[in-house]
Amino acid sequence: MMSDYKDADRFQQVRDVLQDRVDWDDPIIIPYAEHLYVVAKSEDEWVIKCDCGHEFCEHDENWKADALINVRDSEEEYLEIYPKDMHPHPDYMELREFFCPGCNTLLEVTNVMPGYPLVHEFEPDIETFYEEWIEEPIPTPEARST
Structure with a gap:
C-alpha cells in the first residue's frame, strides 16, 4: 500500500x-x-x-477472435496440466487457451461452459x-x- x-x-x-x-x-x-x-x-x-x-x-x-485458441475439453487434455481428479468435468467446462499467432505467447486462459461465446471483457x-x-x-x- x-x-x-x-x-x-x-x-x-x-x-x-x-x-x-x-x-x-x-x-x-x-x-x-x-x-x-x-x-x-x-x-x-x-x-x-x-x-x-x-x-x-x-x-x-475482441482480440480473442484473432488469437490462436487451444480448447481443452477431454479428460486426457485436462490431465496434461491438472492432477488426477482435480480438473473440471469435460462435459460441463472447457479450458480455452489464447495464444498470439506471431510469437505463440500464452495471453489468456478462460474456463467456460462448452459453447460459451468469446467474451469481450474490456x-x-x-x-x-x-x-x-x-x-x-x-x-x-x-x-x-x-
Missing part, C-alpha cells in the same frame, strides 16, 4: 518503460493486458498489438482517460516522430 501520493507523471513513466521494451515504433496508448497494448497506427486508428509486433484488431473489437474509454484523468493528448505516430 502506498502511504503517499503517486508521481503525477507515473502513467507516462510506465508507458515509456513499456515502449522501450518493444521493438516496434507505434506509440503505446495504454497497456491492455499482459503482453498486449493499444497502439496508435495513425491519429484515428488504434489497434491491439502484442509484444512481438503482431496486430490483432481495432481497439474496440473496452477502454481512451478519450475520457486522457482528457479527464491524466489531462494529456493521446499519443500519435506523428507526435512520436518529432
Whole structure:
C-alpha cells in the first residue's frame, strides 16, 4: 500500500518503460493486458498489438477472435496440466487457451461452459482517460516522430 501520493507523471513513466521494451515504433496508448497494448497506427486508428509486433484488431473489437485458441475439453487434455481428479468435468467446462499467432505467447486462459461465446471483457474509454484523468493528448505516430 502506498502511504503517499503517486508521481503525477507515473502513467507516462510506465508507458515509456513499456515502449522501450518493444521493438516496434507505434506509440503505446495504454497497456491492455499482459503482453498486449493499444497502439496508435495513425491519429484515428488504434489497434491491439502484442509484444512481438503482431496486430490483432481495432481497439474496440475482441482480440480473442484473432488469437490462436487451444480448447481443452477431454479428460486426457485436462490431465496434461491438472492432477488426477482435480480438473473440471469435460462435459460441463472447457479450458480455452489464447495464444498470439506471431510469437505463440500464452495471453489468456478462460474456463467456460462448452459453447460459451468469446467474451469481450474490456473496452477502454481512451478519450475520457486522457482528457479527464491524466489531462494529456493521446499519443500519435506523428507526435512520436518529432
